[in-house]
Amino acid sequence: MRGLRRDRDKASRQEKQDSPVEVEPVVPDQGPDPESSEPMVSAEEHIQAAAPGTSAVSDTASQDEAVVVVAAADPQPAPPPVSEPTPEGATSPNSAAAATQSAAVKEAARDVDAIPSAETAAPAQGDQEDESDEGTGLQPAARLPLPRIIAVANQKGGVGKTTTAVNLGAALAELDFRVLVIDLDPQGNATTGLGIDARNFERSMYDVIMRDDALEDCIEPTNMKNLFVAPATIDLAGAEIELVPAFSRELKLKRAIETVIDDFDYVLIDCPPSLGLITVNGLAAAAEVLVPIQCEYYALEGLSQLLRNVHLVASNLNDGLEVSTIVLTMYDARTKLSDQVASEVREHFGAKVCRNVIPRTVRLSEAPSFGQPISVFDPTSRGAIAYRELAKEVSGGAS
Numbered sequence: 452m453r454g455l456r457r458d459r460d461k462a463s464r465q466e467k468q469d470s471p472v473e474v475e476p477v478v479p480d481q482g483p484d485p486e487s488s489e490p491m492v493s494a495e496e497h498i499q500a501a502a503p504g505t506s507a508v509s510d511t512a513s514q515d516e517a518v519v520v521v522a523a524a525d526p527q528p529a530p531p532p533v534s535e536p537t538p539e540g541a542t543s544p545n546s547a548a549a550a551t552q553s554a555a556v557k558e559a560a561r562d563v564d565a566i567p568s569a570e571t572a573a574p575a576q577g578d579q580e581d582e583s584d585e586g587t588g589l590q591p592a593a594r595l596p597l598p599r600i601i602a603v604a605n606q607k608g609g610v611g612k613t614t615t616a617v618n619l620g621a622a623l624a625e626l627d628f629r630v631l632v633i634d635l636d637p638q639g640n641a642t643t644g645l646g647i648d649a650r651n652f653e654r655s656m657y658d659v660i661m662r663d664d665a666l667e668d669c670i671e672p673t674n675m676k677n678l679f680v681a682p683a684t685i686d687l688a689g690a691e692i693e694l695v696p697a698f699s700r701e702l703k704l705k706r707a708i709e710t711v712i713d714d715f716d717y718v719l720i721d722c723p724p725s726l727g728l729i730t731v732n733g734l735a736a737a738a739e740v741l742v743p744i745q746c747e748y749y750a751l752e753g754l755s756q757l758l759r760n761v762h763l764v765a766s767n768l769n770d771g772l773e774v775s776t777i778v779l780t781m782y783d784a785r786t787k788l789s790d791q792v793a794s795e796v797r798e799h800f801g802a803k804v805c806r807n808v809i810p811r812t813v814r815l816s817e818a819p820s821f822g823q824p825i826s827v828f829d830p831t832s833r834g835a836i837a838y839r840e841l842a843k844e845v846s847g848g849a850s
Contacts, residue, residue: 591802592739592775593847600708600718601776602737604761607753608724610745611780613640614815616721618834621824622842624678628716631670634683635704635733636723642682645673646822649684657686659707660732661693666707675827679715687729694728701728701768705736717846726760734764739775741845744796746782746789746808751796774803776845782808807840 603616613636620630634641635656639649652671658664659681669681694700708718719741722733734740740761744750758774765772777800783789797804809815810833818828825835 593845595739595775597716598712598718599716599739600712600720600737601739601741602720602722602733603741603743604720604722604730604733604757605742605744605750605753606724606726606730606757607745607750610750611743611778611809612636612724613644613721614819615741615743615778615780615809615838616719617641617644617819618815618824618826618838619842619845620717620719621675621678621826622838623717623846624675625826625839626842626846626848627677628846629677629679629714630717630719631679631681631711631715633681633704633708633718633720633733635687635729636683636721637685637688637729638723639683639685640819641721642680642684643822644819645678645680645824647671647673647680647682649682652682655682655684655686657684657690660687660703660729661690661697663703666711670711675824691727691729701731701735704732705769708736726756731760731764731768734761734772735768737769738771739773741776741778742774743778743780743809744792745780746792748788748792751792777804778841779804779808781811783811805841805844807837807844809837809841810834 603612603619605612616632620632623630632641632645633656642649652669654664654669656669659666659669666681670679671682672679694703697703704720712718720733720737722730742754742757744754761772761774777796779793779796782793793808812832812834814829814832815825815834818825818834821828825832825838829835
């Protein structure tokens with residue numbers, strides 16, 4: 452029995468060795484067979500198969516193919532460029548200042564557009580004048596008839612109001628215009644800047660406004676031909692309070708100027724750096740407003756408020772009042788801020804902005820200490836040349 456069992460096992464092993472083995476030929480990988488009934492494996496299934504806890508990826512899928520499939524299935528957008536952070540995570544100071552500055556100028560531009568003017572009353576004629584003025588380099592207001600009463604106003608202090616009133620008046624006097632500078636600032640800087648000593652006159656603008664003295668008795672001549680000044684003293688500071696109960700308090704200066712206007716070609720009113728009753732008197736008496744703007748951001752902040760006050764005066768007290776001229780002062784060509792302020796103001800106010808700018812010079816600061824305008828103190832300085840050109844632009848040339 453044992454011999455028969457050994458014979459059967461031996462015969463069975465011999466049959467297995469003698470039987471042919473079917474070997475499947477190795478075919479190079481040419482992609483999926485279109486006739487195959489096996490379903491295609493998607494990119495998501497490839498990713499799921501490679502994830503932990505799932506079945507492994509098929510042996511036929513190489514590592515490079517898996518990377519390509521993943522990139523095609525789930526493209527990741529490139530992150531946007533990250534700018535260099537400013538200190539404390541704040542935005543760039545230059546961009547923030549420029550945006551705020553532009554907003555301030557735009558607000559002021561909307562206010563000045565609301566002020567009624569001769570240009571809005573006759574747009575066709577005004578357009579023709581603007582086109583002709585572009586070729587001649589003159590201000591549109593240069594065509595206004597004489598005499599002209601101009602209020603130099605800006606409630607921001609230190610922007611060059613008094614410097615502009617004194618030196619523009621002197622430059623106009625050099626062009627043979629008869630000019631009267633009315634000093635409404637209690638500090639009296641225009642008075643001393645024209646060489647008038649407070650101890651050498653008896654009447655001032657305080658007497659004209661509060662005591663109804665004649666303006667003619669208050670006017671003092673200067674060392675320049677055709678240039679006169681109505682001086683101011685510190686007493687004018689009390690007029691703000693004393694005018695409160697006065698009758699027709701806003702029109703006192705206007706009535707005083709009407710008595711002498713025929714004797715002058717230009718009347719320049721140097722307004723104080725405030726929006727009180729003294730400034731309202733100056734705006735109510737004037738026919739136009741000249742606004743000096745320092746080429747710095749702070750000078751733009753209060754511009755819109757000034758223009759709103761001009762609009763209120765034009766609506767209630769002085770129908771003909773308009774902002775005719777904007778002068779850029781203290782321009783420093785070395786700084787980018789001056790260029791930015793100048794370009795923003797020119798963009799939004801257009802032809803109202805004078806082409807000639809007043810540079811920041813030491814000689815302009817030194818002239819008042821000698822009681823002289825810049826055209827007398829240093830006739831060849833940059834400041835003197837700038838104000839002469841400004842006078843020609845504003846007036847249209849010699850009389």
